[in-house]
Amino acid sequence: MTDTRWLDEHEQRTWRGFLGLQRQLIGQLNRQLQVDSGLSLADYDVLVQLTDTPEGRLRPFELQTELQWEQSRLSHHLTRMQRRGLIDREECADDGRGAFVVLTDAGRSAITAAAPGHVDTVRRLFFDRLTPQQLATLQQVSDQVLGSD
Template sequence: MESPRWLREEEQRAWRAYIRMHGQLTALLNRQLQADSGLSLADYGVLVELTDTPDGRLRPFELQRELQWEQSRLSHHLTRMQRRGLISREECPEDGRGAFVVLTDAGREAITAAAPGHVEAVRSLFFEGLTPEQVAALERLSTQVTARIETAAGDCADPA
């Protein structure tokens, strides 16, 4: 505790570069998506998950597991998407507490229209500047960190 173990200089630089990169990247992606199709990245994520299921319907808790969102964030966001007609909610017969989130036709059209432009933006802003080795390294790095984070979070929630 005496000396709080600052970051080494390379770590500082890497951290700042990373934070800056992510901020710029998501800002641009969000703007592109919003301008071209009226969707946010958050909307896009929800719609992708729904589109990935055969019948375009999921329980909120399944969506939550996939997106790794807070429950209340998801609930609020679904309310807003419902208001805009992108999804609808239905009751769940086999669990009186539960619900279903259902992709509407408008929702399916929106994601279908938005996807090509978004994918193209991700590619041109991000992947086209990287070598395959860098892409592989990024995946490894992200996976390692995520694993580390999840054990850390588990520790404080479930301290055996």
């Protein structure tokens, strides 16, 4: 038998509140992107990773690491994005079995068009509702939790 450290009432309220906050924000951000640009939040996440590199290209394992997605999810999502012309795949000259995921002109145009509305929504739903002190605390908490691997 293990000695499970069950959550007390305060911890449960805090944890459930965090999960609810996350679900609500993700849902609203996804809806805004879909309505305004036809992109999903997952599309946007992939495009952000690619636009953050000077060449607009990454190896699939790099995307998988950055996005924290399962390999099958990434593969299926990239296939859908490729069909829509947002990304392409190119062979890797250094590794005959490897490939690059490459941002296309259409993908760059899509994220360029979607970004202003997305940022406005992030600001309205999140940053505008918090004080500078709350943001600093949230940053400290995020650093502490994410640094605990």
